Amino acid sequence: SGDKEEDGNLTVPEWACQRVARLVHLNKKLTDAIEVLQEHAELRDGHQDYSRALAFRRASCVLKSLPFAVQDVRQLEGLKDVGGHVKRVLSDLLDNGSSSEVQEILNSSWYQKMKLFTSVFGIGPSTAKKWIDNELESIKDVKRNSVRSSDWRVIWGLAFFEDLNSPVLRSEADRFLSIVQQEAEKLLPGVIVQLCGGFRRGKSSGHDVDILLTHPKEGSELGLLHNLLLALEKKDLILIGHKEKSSFRQEILFQDFKLSMRGQLDHFEKWLGICKFPKSFQEQRLDSCLHNDDSNSNSNCLSDHAAQDLDSVKHCEHSEADTQTQTQGNSQLHKASQEKSSEGTVPTCHSLNESFDGTSYEPSAKKAKCGSSLDACPDDLADSERDWVARRVDLIIAPYSQYYYALVGWTGSKHFNRDARLYAQKVLGLKLTSHGLFDMAKKEALPSSSEAEVFHHLKLPYRDPEDRNC
Numbered sequence: 001s002g003d004k005e006e007d008g009n010l011t012v013p014e015w016a017c018q019r020v021a022r023l024v025h026l027n028k029k030l031t032d033a034i035e036v037l038q039e040h041a042e043l044r045d046g047h048q049d050y051s052r053a054l055a056f057r058r059a060s061c062v063l064k065s066l067p068f069a070v071q072d073v074r075q076l077e078g079l080k081d082v083g084g085h086v087k088r089v090l091s092d093l094l095d096n097g098s099s100s101e102v103q104e105i106l107n108s109s110w111y112q113k114m115k116l117f118t119s120v121f122g123i124g125p126s127t128a129k130k131w132i133d134n135e136l137e138s139i140k141d142v143k144r145n146s147v148r149s150s151d152w153r154v155i156w157g158l159a160f161f162e163d164l165n166s167p168v169l170r171s172e173a174d175r176f177l178s179i180v181q182q183e184a185e186k187l188l189p190g191v192i193v194q195l196c197g198g199f200r201r202g203k204s205s206g207h208d209v210d211i212l213l214t215h216p217k218e219g220s221e222l223g224l225l226h227n228l229l230l231a232l233e234k235k236d237l238i239l240i241g242h243k244e245k246s247s248f249r250q251e252i253l254f255q256d257f258k259l260s261m262r263g264q265l266d267h268f269e270k271w272l273g274i275c276k277f278p279k280s281f282q283e284q285r286l287d288s289c290l291h292n293d294d295s296n297s298n299s300n301c302l303s304d305h306a307a308q309d310l311d312s313v314k315h316c317e318h319s320e321a322d323t324q325t326q327t328q329g330n331s332q333l334h335k336a337s338q339e340k341s342s343e344g345t346v347p348t349c350h351s352l353n354e355s356f357d358g359t360s361y362e363p364s365a366k367k368a369k370c371g372s373s374l375d376a377c378p379d380d381l382a383d384s385e386r387d388w389v390a391r392r393v394d395l396i397i398a399p400y401s402q403y404y405y406a407l408v409g410w411t412g413s414k415h416f417n418r419d420a421r422l423y424a425q426k427v428l429g430l431k432l433t434s435h436g437l438f439d440m441a442k443k444e445a446l447p448s449s450s451e452a453e454v455f456h457h458l459k460l461p462y463r464d465p466e467d468r469n470c
């Protein structure tokens, strides 16, 4: 964290992954404003916007790690991550309480519509732009104009838009997690079931539930996801989803980052989907502080920062993988191709009815209802009276030998990963992914049997998950 040197120069470790970044920090007003600029640049998705977005992210990241509340931009002298543009915005904020540049973005209808449309599951900036070009203004418009997407994420994301855009509470994540733990343990005794993502970093709400599974006996995890989905289906917890086979191959380990990742964030077997969370999951249980496997979960139960977290629940695009090692052009390409990628592979209601050898899951009760008109079925379900809420869930299976790298990767934050990967490459000449850490020159992997060991190999001070909120 930051220090004042005698000459007045501020020193903060160069890399975000070397710093402590907490959810609750002293410069939230400033970082919120900078993150509007970042998001705006990300949504514009134009030529220089990718690097502009990154520059804003770096600036907000450094502000999160400062041990004092900034009162004057002169206090930021010597911070290379805070450039002239950001300083002007910060001055505005500090002098006037608001920034005209930020206000203009917030008030612009383009930004508002882009935010709205990209908050639909499966929708990225390029489709959102098309909708705006077609003069659509609201989710209602999108539905009415029956944008006939063949992407299951979009079909169900639109039908359950309200559900999916209301924050997932910590209590819901905990309740669902314990069911997954129970069912997985029955199927594979000794299984490790770990809540990851924002909740593991201490957030009291989120946009989805990320659960990583493994087993110390490597290989025994094969088939687990399939059976776990059957068990959850039997408990009527599954709405819709898509199972991805592992695309992991030994040959890719020492391949160039861009090549091996092809815009994906990892190659694990996983299920990305939407679950039916009973409304009762939203009730805080007294024991929910006790059963969590995170050592730092106590504070989460107090919901102390609930209000602050609620407005930081943001849309997230798993489909919009990027790493800093990608060139800008590449990342645009990836975005475009990823948005399209699942079109055509998408389950119709017919293919949904197929056995679980396929990749799609849908509740058996509904199968009868939607034999013919596939567009009608999700909407019928969404409009019907129900005692559950649709929630995004990611289930990821990692072989144990890769588990601790997967754990770091799926814990995030996104920017922490991005920074750590770039740091590994630039400073150590190593390739860091969710599968491992690789010495490209020696063609050698550096295995880890704990998160601490991952940090050790990276020559980084160990950071608890709640300190990785950059």
Ligand code: CTP
Residues within 6 Å of the ligand: 196, 197, 198, 199, 203, 205, 206, 207, 208, 209, 210, 264, 265, 266, 313, 314, 315, 316, 317, 318, 409, 410, 411, 412, 413, 414, 415, 417, 434
């Ligand atoms: N992640 C990943 N590979 C993916 C998708 C996500 O490694 N295919 C990582 C992300 O970089 C992030 C973490 O897994 O660090 C969780 O992703 P996500 O759910 O998108 O973000 P959260 O940080 O959990 O935020 P939220 O609370 O909004 O869910």
Ligand code: MN
Residues within 6 Å of the ligand: 118, 119, 120, 121, 122, 123, 315, 316, 317, 318
């Ligand atoms: Mn999304």
Ligand code: MN
Residues within 6 Å of the ligand: 196, 197, 198, 199, 206, 207, 208, 209, 210
């Ligand atoms: Mn998440």
Ligand code: MN
Residues within 6 Å of the ligand: 197, 208, 209, 210, 318, 394
């Ligand atoms: Mn997720």
